[in-house]
Amino acid sequence: MAVDTLLERITDYASRPDPYPLYAELREAGVARQTDGSYLVGTYYDIVALLHDPRLSSDRRNRAAPHRDPDVEKEEQQRPSFIRLDDPEHHRLRSMAMRPFGPPHSPGRIDAIRDEITRITGELVESLPGRGRIDVVDDFAYPLPVTVICRLLGVPREDEPVFREWSATIVDSLDIRPGEDPGEREAAGRRARERMGRYLVDLAERRRGRPGDDMLTAFVNDPGPYGEFSREELAATATLLLVAGHETTVNLITNGVLTLLRHPDQLDLLRRDPGLLPGAVEELLRYEPPVHMLQRTPLTRLDIAGTTVPEGVPVVLVPASGSRDPKRFRDPDRFDLTRTDNQHLGFGSGIHLCYGAPLARLEAQAALGALSPRLATATLLEDPPPYRHSAVLRGPRHLPVEL
Amino acid sequence: MPGDPREGRIVVVGASLAGLRAAETLREEGFTGSLTVVGDEPHPPYDRPPLSKQVLLGTAAADATGLPMRREADAEWRLGVRATGLDPLGKRVLLADGDSLPYDRLLIATGTRARPWPHPEQAALDGVFTLRTREDAGILAERLAAGPRRVLVIGAGFTGSEIASACRERGVEVTVAERGPGPLVGALGGTLAKLAAGMQRAHGVDLRCGVTVTALRGRNGRFTGADLSDGSRVDADLCVVALGALRNVEWLADAGLAAGPHGVACDAGCRAFTMYGIVTDDVFVAGDVSRFPHPLFEYQMLSLEHWGNAVAQAEVAAHNMVSPGPLRRPHLTVPVFWSSQFGFTIKSVGVPAFSDQVTIAQGTLAERRLVAVYGYRGRVTAAVTLDMAKWLEHYRTLIETAAPFPPGPGAAGGRPLVTDFPIPSDVPDARGLSHGPTVALTGHLPDRRLTVVRSAG
Known part of the structure; x- marks a missing residue:
């Protein structure tokens, strides 16, 4: 089939269970111009180069017509979060967000929450029935990261029904669906972001002047050298952290359980030697990553692997394909949790390298470590399971398993 | 013809970063023969970058920077004994304790040492230090913690600048004297040196450029201050001499190798050259002591004092030591x-540069x-x-x-x-600096003629 329909075929819902043959076709095609004028890149070394190339922008406002967001000129346009900004704004906001979360200012934060993650994971495993049918997503993979991110940010756990719908709408708005007018989805996403932002800023404001060890409290009470977030910045940042802090990890854990059940020999290895857990999570991030595509915009005409890409068009990078590139990984389609040479693209690379990576690693290790003893006698009830719609943040909607 | 290159006797001289990584890589690559690593320091391999940073700040102990082992090197470690000579014909490394180690292949990874203050009696004053080893860092950290009134750092290369930074972070007054036009100028050039000078002064460093220290003064054997070439005088309790590094090549003086102040010359595959420019096939070089041609820099000979280079070059050297010719790799890593x-x-x-x-x-x-x-x-x-x-x-x-x-x-x-x-x-001529550049282009100068002097007997 023609390579200019690859993006359509990859994002087609029917491809969700197994997009990997299409990725192989993409790597074969090189830099593939799509019928809508966007470009698709799926080879490891090209993706790494582009993620470090300062001529590629993460800011959608740099798109040229007809790829420009129609609302871009409007007054009420939302402030992008740092994931959709370039330096120096990106650096300023990410540094401010990092201040209560990681080094250099808070090097102990993730380590300090380790025990709590273990406890939450243990309780979730305890509450699973001894035998019978469970849904790995609803009963385990979703509640764990939600509880953890609520705890970290300082969002009441019981408010989950409040933000669940917003979060789903935001994730939906991030999807790539060629041929479909994104207007309605993006408008819905904007409204959801606005509501979630207002909700989180209100939470933060109530903590002003009060002690607390959560991040919202730190954001309003402990400004660093860059000063305080504006209201809009705080809304955008907190929304990003809450959504990205659980939507991706749910998929990582669920993909992990699914992959282990599909590879009983590897599950067996892991059960015998829990020391393999960190490597197993890295291999999952390579083999079945939660984030499949990243979008960038060239600020100038670029030569990518011999193809000239014009300024202002969407460039869609497919790190999930790069992590399966045989030019980089030996036996790339093999799930091998003892793999050592594993510099995968599961967390991206460059300045936008996943902010929450240390947390995601810890959560996935705890989740798979606690659950794997129960998986020995478990069977998949649906294979492939039903997937969520998104091709960008890919993962099962449910994962029914018989214990 | 020798047999399988994965067998036999390999001696690694130098037990720091390059020596350790080479030893590990040799085993990784399937070397099953006997492996001996010689080091003049009594410690197992340790990491040096923290010595001028965390250790001086007191956030890490001087003896807590041991290098993690990637795997069991299964080597005999001859630590605390210096190699004093090399007999390339008899294929033996001579040791200070009188022992000698026979080898089939040899790796030279003896690195560098701190360039001492040129006047030994001044250098011997209590309070005058260099910084290269764990012991150096330990004692200097102790003295900094005791709250000296002022520290004089001679040389504003990376080490000197990091020492000055640590002093300021500890609230200690510091004067930096540099003969060149600015800090880090040897590595970064004059333009960025201006930025570095601004950074130092903004952090309260008393930075003096374009001057040399002419004498270190002391009273009752204790360092009290120094005279500068501009006629000024600095009163200080401590002095750190950060004049760059000297390659540890003296032990090779009679080995007939292309060894000199810039290090031991080798080819892109880490094989040492003899003094006649003929490549050897049993003597390899890696790390700070090496100088090697690099195609990206017009095949000029580079000598690098970089952590990353020591690792990358040691891995290439080790690979080539146990691989037949066509499978050997060049060391092409960008510094x-x-x-x-x-x-x-x-x-x-x-x-x-x-x-x-x-x-x-x-x-x-x-x-x-x-x-x-x-x-x-x-x-x-x-x-x-x-x-x-x-x-x-x-x-x-x-x-x-x-x-x-x-x-x-x-x-x-x-x-x-x-x-x-x-x-x-x-980029200045490195000869005009207090600090040696950590990267040196060491191409043969066409106006120098090689004279071979054969010793009689």
Whole structure:
């Protein structure tokens, strides 16, 4: 089939269970111009180069017509979060967000929450029935990261029904669906972001002047050298952290359980030697990553692997394909949790390298470590399971398993 | 013909970063023969970069920087004994304790040592230090913790600047004396040296450039201050001599190898040259003590005092020591180094000294976050980042592909998409500096003639 329909075929819902043959076709095609004028890149070394190339922008406002967001000129346009900004704004906001979360200012934060993650994971495993049918997503993979991110940010756990719908709408708005007018989805996403932002800023404001060890409290009470977030910045940042802090990890854990059940020999290895857990999570991030595509915009005409890409068009990078590139990984389609040479693209690379990576690693290790003893006698009830719609943040909607 | 290269006897002289990584790689690559690692320090391999940073700040103990072992090297460690000579014909390494070690293949990884203050009686004053070893760092950290009134640092290369940074962070007054026009000028050129000078002064360093220290003064055997060439005098309780490094090559004086002040010359496959420029096949070199040709820098001989180079070159050397000719690899890694000082992280890729121009490609001087790109005759040869290290990968690619300099427009950064004007990079002759550059281009000078003197008997 023609390579200019690859993006359509990859994002087609029917491809969700197994997009990997299409990725192989993409790597074969090189830099593939799509019928809508966007470009698709799926080879490891090209993706790494582009993620470090300062001529590629993460800011959608740099798109040229007809790829420009129609609302871009409007007054009420939302402030992008740092994931959709370039330096120096990106650096300023990410540094401010990092201040209560990681080094250099808070090097102990993730380590300090380790025990709590273990406890939450243990309780979730305890509450699973001894035998019978469970849904790995609803009963385990979703509640764990939600509880953890609520705890970290300082969002009441019981408010989950409040933000669940917003979060789903935001994730939906991030999807790539060629041929479909994104207007309605993006408008819905904007409204959801606005509501979630207002909700989180209100939470933060109530903590002003009060002690607390959560991040919202730190954001309003402990400004660093860059000063305080504006209201809009705080809304955008907190929304990003809450959504990205659980939507991706749910998929990582669920993909992990699914992959282990599909590879009983590897599950067996892991059960015998829990020391393999960190490597197993890295291999999952390579083999079945939660984030499949990243979008960038060239600020100038670029030569990518011999193809000239014009300024202002969407460039869609497919790190999930790069992590399966045989030019980089030996036996790339093999799930091998003892793999050592594993510099995968599961967390991206460059300045936008996943902010929450240390947390995601810890959560996935705890989740798979606690659950794997129960998986020995478990069977998949649906294979492939039903997937969520998104091709960008890919993962099962449910994962029914018989214990 | 020798048999399987994965068998036999290998001796590694030097038990620091390069020696350790080579030993591990030899086993990784299937070497099953006997392996001996000789080191003159009594300690198992340890990491040096923290010695001028965390250790001086008191956040890490001097003896807590041991290098992690990647795997069991299964080697005999001869630690605390110095190699004193090499008999290349008899294939033996001579040791200070009178022992000698026979080898089939040898790796020279003896590194460097701190260049001492040239007047021994002044250097012997209590309170005068150099910084290279764990012991040096331990005692210096202790003295800094005791709260000296002022520290004099001689030489504003990376080590000297990091020491000055540690002093300021501890609230200790510090004077830095540098013969060149600015700090780090040997590695980064004059333009960035101006920025470095500004950083030092903004952090309260009493920085004196264009001066030399003519004498260290003492009373009752204790250091009290120093005379400078401009006629001024600095009163201080401690003095750190940071005049760069000397290659540990003296033990090779009679070995007939191309060994000298710039190190031991080897080919791109890490095989040592003899003094006649003939390549050996059983003596290999890696790490700070080596000098090697690099195709990206017009095959000039490079000698690098970089952590990353020691690792990469040791791995190539080890691979080549146990691989037959056609499977051998060249050491082509683009040089990379980093330094942290005055709250900033400086990282460099390529060889900034190999340049005639420099431009700011990303960030700004005002923000104190930037990428400076260096060019030589119209192509990119190096980049230095100040707190923007995540972009280095891009510039490494530009260097590897000999991309045109100045780099084209289009940097994301919210400012006009043009690079600033390229200006001269202003790399000085390293001979005019207090500190040795940590990268030296050591090409043979055509005006020097080789004279071979054969000793009689």
